[in-house]
Every structure is written in structure tokens, then in C-alpha cells.
Amino acid sequence: MRLPRLGCRRSVKFNVTPLIDVVFLLIIFFLVSSHLAQQETQLELALPSAASGRETDDSPAERVTINVLADGQLLLGSEKVVAREISRRLRVEREETSDELEVRIRADRKTAYRHVEPLLLACAQARIWNVSFAVIEKE
């Protein structure tokens, strides 16, 4: 009987395909999860439209975003607040921030102006001049 020799070498090849698959899946997972996390911070609102709006800049400047719902409810982040509270918070933020503070107002297009006016006043009283409205591009 002829026995197979021990010297019979098998080719040991490293298959990289599953490794690439897994790495690729991980990349997609982290990309998608970070993307969704970013979207979660933005409350869905029917924003007013404007033709002269400019693209949002992702500058590292400190920014406070105030959401105003159609019924006039104010949200600082995801927390419901009243106008007086916003005024106080803005002052504190202004004192704590060394750089120029930016306030972005994301208000529903149906919001009555009387709900937005106190925000502008609060910004002015807190000596925050850099205020902007979030809009969508007019078609």
C-alpha cells in the first residue's frame, strides 16, 4: 500500500474575502449609526422657504438651536421651555462662551410671529447678535 508522504504540502492560503466583508459591514454600521444620530437631533418641522438662504456652515462656533412648534411651543434641544427660561439660559450661555454665540431659530412656517418675537428680544437682551432662521430653499 502506498502511504501518502508527510511531505505532501497543502497550500495554506489566507482567504481575505470574509475579512473584507466584515470590515466593510462594520464601516457601514458606524457610518449609518452616526448619520442617524445626527438626524435625531433635528426635529422635523415644516420650515419656511427663502431664496436668499445660504448653506449651513459646520463651523465649530457655539450654537444654540431653538425649535418653535406650530402651536408656539418652544424647545431648547428636546426640552420644553418658556420664553423667560430661554432668556435666562441664553445669558448664561453667553457668559460661559468665550467665542461668539450663534442662535438658530427653527420655527414652523405656521407659527405666529408673537411666539418668535420674544426669542429675538431674548437674544438681543443677552447681547447675542448672531441670529439666523432655518429655512428651506425656495423652489
Next chain:
Amino acid sequence: MRIPHSSTLQRDFSVSMTPMIDVVFLLLIFFVCTASFQIAESILPSPLALSGAISAELPPELTETELERVLITILQRDNELILTVNAQNCASLARLSELLVALSNIDATLPVLLDIDGDTPLDPVIDVYDRCRLASFRKIHFAAEVRQ
């Protein structure tokens, strides 16, 4: 010398579809997931005051050189937008744009003051503000009532 027959050189050229489908499927998932179905937002800068300008507690006093100003009142009653420019009725937003462009051509440094009724929805307010910006006005202010 024995020359190898050409047919013996033929290798198995069957294309394996599995890795290609894997990659295509992954790419498909990647683009579907990362595509944002949200409408891109832009910003409408509305600086409350220019640097070195008036204090917020005080009403916007006009300097001697700014005695002329454009006062636009915006009011909405029964879904009808009522606009006035320096106390003159303005029939439509298109007419307002024409007026603003004409005024801007005379002097774009004129301050524009927006006096807005509290019940007016934000959409026409932003629209008017936008038209002022498009007409190249640089100083556009919101009038606000300070309650003590």
C-alpha cells in the same frame, strides 16, 4: 520537443457571481442608508445689530444720516396678507419686491424696519425678509415691543 496543446492550457474561467453580488448588495445598502431623505436646510442670517451698533434695551434710534427708512408693516387677516410700505398700501408681494428693488437702487444702505403683527404666520414674515435681502438691503431690523 513536445509543444503543449492549446486545449490543455484552457483553464476554468467560470466567473463566480457570489462575491460580486455580495459587494453590489453591500454598496446598495450603503447608499440607501446614507442617502438623506430630509430636505436640506439652509440658514437665513438675521443679525440683530451690526457690530458696534445700538444696545438692545433701547429702541432702534436712527442717526441723522439714517433719518430716511423703509417701514414695512405685515399683517394677516382672514388669510389675506396686508402689507404697507411707509404707510402706503402694497397690493402684493410682487409689488413689494418691485418697490424694494427701486428703493434699493436709490440707496441700499437705508434701514428697513419690519413691523409685524403678532398673529401673522412666520412664512410671509420670512418671505418679506427674504425679499428685502434679495433687494440688497443690508440693514433689516425686526421691530419688537419691549414689555416692562
